Amino acid sequence: MNEMRPPVVMVFAGHDPCGGAGIQADIETLTSLGCHPCTVITALTAQDTHCVRDFQPVSVTFMVEQARAVLEDVRVDAFKIGMTASVEIIEAIHTLLQDYAGIPVVFDPVMAAGGGGALSKENLIEAFTDLLIPVTTVITPNSLEAKLICSDADSLDACAQQLMALGAGYVLVTGGHDKSPEIINRLWGHRQFLEEYKQKRLPGDFHGTGCTLSSALAGYIAHGASVAGAVREAQAYTAKAIHNSRRLGMGQLIPDRLAWSSKAR
Ligand SMILES: Nc1ncnc2c1ncn2[C@@H]1O[C@H](COP(=O)(O)OP(=O)(O)O)[C@@H](O)[C@H]1O
Numbered sequence: 303m304n305e306m307r308p309p310v311v312m313v314f315a316g317h318d319p320c321g322g323a324g325i326q327a328d329i330e331t332l333t334s335l336g337c338h339p340c341t342v343i344t345a346l347t348a349q350d351t352h353c354v355r356d357f358q359p360v361s362v363t364f365m366v367e368q369a370r371a372v373l374e375d376v377r378v379d380a381f382k383i384g385m386t387a388s389v390e391i392i393e394a395i396h397t398l399l400q401d402y403a404g405i406p407v408v409f410d411p412v413m414a415a416g417g418g419g420a421l422s423k424e425n426l427i428e429a430f431t432d433l434l435i436p437v438t439t440v441i442t443p444n445s446l447e448a449k450l451i452c453s454d455a456d457s458l459d460a461c462a463q464q465l466m467a468l469g470a471g472y473v474l475v476t477g478g479h480d481k482s483p484e485i486i487n488r489l490w491g492h493r494q495f496l497e498e499y500k501q502k503r504l505p506g507d508f509h510g511t512g513c514t515l516s517s518a519l520a521g522y523i524a525h526g527a528s529v530a531g532a533v534r535e536a537q538a539y540t541a542k543a544i545h546n547s548r549r550l551g552m553g554q555l556i557p558d559r560l561a562w563s564s565k566a567r
């Protein structure tokens with residue numbers, strides 16, 4: 303037996319059968335960073351490398367049963383929340399997290415797929431703001447999600463301040479959707495702007511980049527990194543996965559999240 307215990311991250315997320323986003327992206331990312339993912343499926347989706355065709359949330363009772371079974375057995379070092387699909391599922395995750403306060407929570411407020419297609423049939427914003435953001439350590443909206451959640455804010459800074467006032471410890475707004483030649487990600491924490499990260503935009507459209515970045519962030523935090531340190535490392539990890547993306551279908555490219563750990567590539 304190996305006595306070394308890897309950091310454990312419990313992920314709440316949906317399944318993407320093309321393997322580019324969702325729970326598979328989370329498993330690949332966390333595993334290649336030396337963490338052990340415990341995965342609670344919130345929804346099944348029918349999607350390809352282009353877009354989402356449909357999805358079905360899982361039974362809430364059964365989702366809670368999945369999570370409780372693991373939480374009563376395994377010590378978890380961080381939570382990551384991705385696709386939540388319904389208000390009912392958000393309520394259940396909120397109730398679960400109440401019993402595990404103090405464990406860092408990385409929340410990627412997924413509402414739609416990057417390539418197109420809703421990943422919820424109802425408006426989740428009120429449930430996000432009332433139930434998940436107050437228990438979040440780091441929220442990772444892309445700039446569109448930040449503006450949707452904070453619809454009355456007139457700048458990204460105002461969005462971030464609003465998210466922190468709701469209870470998020472840190473806000474990382476990602477700029478993958480901005481279409482500028484340079485991608486700018488911005489980090490706020492402790493009610494103030496902390497840092498801006500610029501990187502060259504690689505040509506192409508990529509599937510599951512937000513899932514990869516937020517899982518990597520949860521992984522580094524589970525390893526004990528500070529939030530600012532984890533943000534830097536997670537961006538480097540994501541950049542490498544995107545740089546090594548492969549064309550598997552006719553739509554978006556799929557980042558190679560194993561490129562990090564494999565010397566053969
Ligand atoms: N074309 C790209 N070139 C380089 N990095 C990218 C590219 N697209 C995304 N990324 C990286 O992945 C991160 C997350 O992607 P983004 O599209 O912002 O999130 P989401 O998938 O949640 O919409 C970006 O902040 C950036 O660091």
Ligand SMILES: Cc1ncc(COP(=O)(O)O)c(N)n1
Nearest residue numbers: 316323324415510511512513
């Ligand atoms: C099951 C699932 N979860 C999340 C996303 C969003 O992915 P992205 O990282 O491209 O925003 C997705 N397309 N499918």
